[in-house]
Amino acid sequence: MCGIVGIVGTSEVASRLVDALKRLEYRGYDSAGVATLEGGVLTRRRAEGKLRNLEALLHKSPLAGTIGIGHTRWATHGAPTVDNAHPHASGGVAVVHNGIIENYLALREEAVARGLHPVTETDTEVAALLVAAELADGLSPQEAVGRVLPRLRGAFALVFLFDGHDELLIGARRGSPLAVGHGSGxxxxxxxxxxxSPFTDRITYLDEGDWVVVTRTGAQVYDRDNRPVTRAESRSTVGAVMIDKGNYRHYMAKxxxxxxxxIGHTLSRYLDxxxxxxxxPDGAAIDFSKLTRLVISACGTAFYAGLIGKYxxxxxxxxxxxxxxxSEFRYRELPVSEGELALFISQSxxxxxxxxxLRYCRQHGLTIGAVVNVPESTIAREADVVFPTIAGPEIGVASTKAFTCQLxxxxxxxxxxGRQRGHLSDAQEAELVxxxxxxxxxxxxxxKLEAQIERLAPSLARAKDxxxxGRSTNYPLALEGALKLKELSYIHAEGYAAGELKHGPIALIEENIPVIVIAPHDSIYEKTVSNxxxxxxxxxxxxxxxxxxxGEASGLGHKDRIVLPEMPxxxxxxxxxxxxxxxxxxxxxxxxxxxxQPRNLAKSVTVE
Structure with a gap:
């Protein structure tokens, strides 16, 4: 979703903020902005669309200042306009926000009753309005934020910048991630x-409900009860050099x-x-023989990986x-028991x-497992056992290498x-490994089939539907294929279990509609041929x-085939x-x- 950056620096920060925001482009966004203090006074630059538009604006109208905040917005409340772009400001307070403030309408009404005047359609603005009102009543920035945060409902990460305080940022995290970076001065x-990553590899991750006061010399973290706490500093393994397209036209191609x-790196952690x-993998401990059931939950492509895992x-x-x-699991109140493992799959x-x-299952006493690509992430930190994927940073919004590593x-x-539960012999395990x-x-x-597939693209692009x-594990893969096409090309596509064709979807078949059939020659291939x-x-x-x-056994005589080698x-x-x-x-x-960066999509969906 939205990307947030804040710097308390020793040199001008506007260009550094933009550079950092570029590393968050993979999250998806529709507008961007930065705010700094020039001579102690808040000054902003905001633009619709891509970061290059903000860069052009800053080239025409530069921003000075050694402290600032930046933001890429993925619209939730209000259209993607300059007025709705972050940072939002009111009464000497600027704020950037990732997430949703659920009770913003009630808070906005309160702000209006106090004589404040919202100028945007966003939920974010109420945070600036309320903090500004507390400052006007004589509170310090820290006191004002400490009073407002408990009144906000929803999931959010916030960073505040204040007029006249050129060495102070205040951040808060509830539901959406926020990290503190430690530099030299x-x-x-x-x-x-x-x-x-361009600035430091020394990272402190805020826990759920934490907020932090950041100055040039350090950071003080407070928990949700406003008690000073110490959070561990760690070394991040993410390097700035890794975020590069190389010789490829798109990150997704790379x-x-x-x-x-x-895939090889990932398997090396799991196969001897x-x-x-x-x-x-090192550090993981689980005995599958003691489990009565496995509960899997995920979203989007990760869900389809889990569905294949179910088979x-x-x-x-x-x-x-x-x-x-x-999004359904958490509301349907699934009965769970302590003899089960809850497994959550997420790239980010x-x-x-x-x-x-995950937290629902935690409350009900389940052991929590996580298949994640970011070892420092919230899901990884809250899990009992982490099963890492070694995909490296995935920048393209449509997941590719993260999916296959999850598989x-x-x-x-x-x-x-299978071995632990006594259902695979040593010979069977050796064969599968x-x-x-x-x-x-x-x-x-x-x-190596890419050139052939590229030649098929023009005819597929002419289709409206x-x-x-697919059958068996190829059914979830059919769902994933349809999702990928919808995400990237905006062509309507649907995935079905091949055996369900007669139960409704066959009504959609008409002259020349493309039907992509995923069917290796396996034990159920003949069933798919009939479909x-x-x-x-x-x-x-x-x-x-x-x-x-x-291909030889299909008997259909059609010309469009993508033929892979036979495999287990x-x-x-x-x-x-x-x-x-x-x-x-x-x-x-x-x-x-x-x-x-397909339209309307974000890489990391940190709001419901």
Whole structure:
């Protein structure tokens, strides 16, 4: 969602704020702004659209000042206009905000009754209005913020800047992440370590409900009860050099091509190839044999990874799995018990609904596991056991390498669970581990199909609707393929279990509608062929993603095939994800959409 940066520096900060915001572009945004103190007085520059618009504005009208705050906004309340762009200011207070203040309408009415005058459509502005009112009543900045924060309901991260205080920033975190960066004679605040990586690798993460007073010489953290507390400082492993497109046109293209390497890095944490055994990563401890059920929750692409994981855990470990989208899980009051493991999957480790679901399970006494790509994230810190993915920073909003690394982790854990629960013999485990070890090499082979897939893009781009079909673990992959195409190209697409075609979706089949069928030649391939014949009989255009044996056995005579090497069944969702990603990517590139930052989307969804 929104990106936040604050600097208490020793030199002018406007350009540094913009540079830091560029590292948060992957979150998605529709406007941006910065505020500094020039001669002790608040001054702002804000612009709609991309950061280059803000840069152009600052070039025409520079900002001085050695302290400042910056923001990229993803609109929740009010249109993406200059007036609604952050920072918001009132009465000598400027604020940037990530999240939603749920009771802002009541607070706005109160502010109006006190003679204050809102000028935006946003929820954020009430925080500046109320703090300004407390300052007008004679309170210090710290006292004013301390009085206002308990009155705000919702999930938010806030950073305040004050007229006349050129060495003071105050930040707060409830639900949305906020980190403190420690420099040499300088201090920083940011939404995550990536934003602060050009300045420092010394990071303090605020706990839930914390707020912090930052000066040039240090930071004092207070808990939700306003008691001074000490939070640990850690060394971030995120490096500024890592955020680079290299020779690729888009971050997404780079991240797709990084998959052989990062899948290999991830599997190295979970497989002992010498012993042909699955293992837990260092620092993780869980005994699957003692579990009665596995509860999985996630959002978006991570949910589809969990859905594939459900097939694996139930098939190889005979472990019952309950899975739900996090935004539904937290409200349907799922009965849970202490003999279960709750597993949460998130690339960022900050997804609001997933985090809320985690806390629901925590309250009910479950052991908490987390499959995350950011080891310093809130979900990782609140979990009992962390299963890291080693995907590296993923900048493209549409997840690619994080997804396949999540699958690598889940497949490895399912094998481990199968052994611990006595449902896999040593020979079966060795066979499955050997199969997973082939993943990086098979991913390289899948990437060699890119030129062929790119040639298909123009015809797919002409479609108004597409269908994706798959069975077993390829059904969630069909859902993921449809999501990717919608995210990137804005073409309407739906994914279905192939066996459900006759139960309604077949009504959508008409002449030349593209139907992408994900069907390696496995134990249920013949069932999928019958569904393809139903599509062909009604004039649908089939694009079959299969292997050599599947292509020969289809009997449909169609020309559009994407043929991968034959591979073990456990491996196919990981490898087949790559052509599915490339279909969406090249279709979107042909159509000229913003591949890395699709409209209306954000990388890290830190509000409900």
């Amino acid at each position: 300088e201090m920083f605040l940011g939404s995550d370590a990536i934003a602060l 991240e797709i091509h990084e998959q052989p390497e990062v 190839l010498g012993a042909k055994k699955a293992k837990l 694996w855990f139930e098939r190889y470990a005979r472990l019952p799995v309950e899975i739900d989208i996090a 480790g900050e997804t609001a609904d997933t985090l809320a679901s 690598a982790v889940l497949a490895s854990l399912a094998i481990l669970a 050997g199969a997973l070890a082939e993943a990086p090499g098979r991913a390289v082979q899948a990437l 597409l269908l994706y079909l 393809m014949q139903e599509v062909a009989a009604r004039g649908g255009r089939i694009l079959l993603v299969t292997d050599d044996k599947g 069944e456990i491996l196919s969702p990981i490898v087949y994800a790559i052509p599915i990603q490339l279909i969406a990517y090249h279709t979107a590139v042909f159509m000229g959409t913003d591949v890395d």
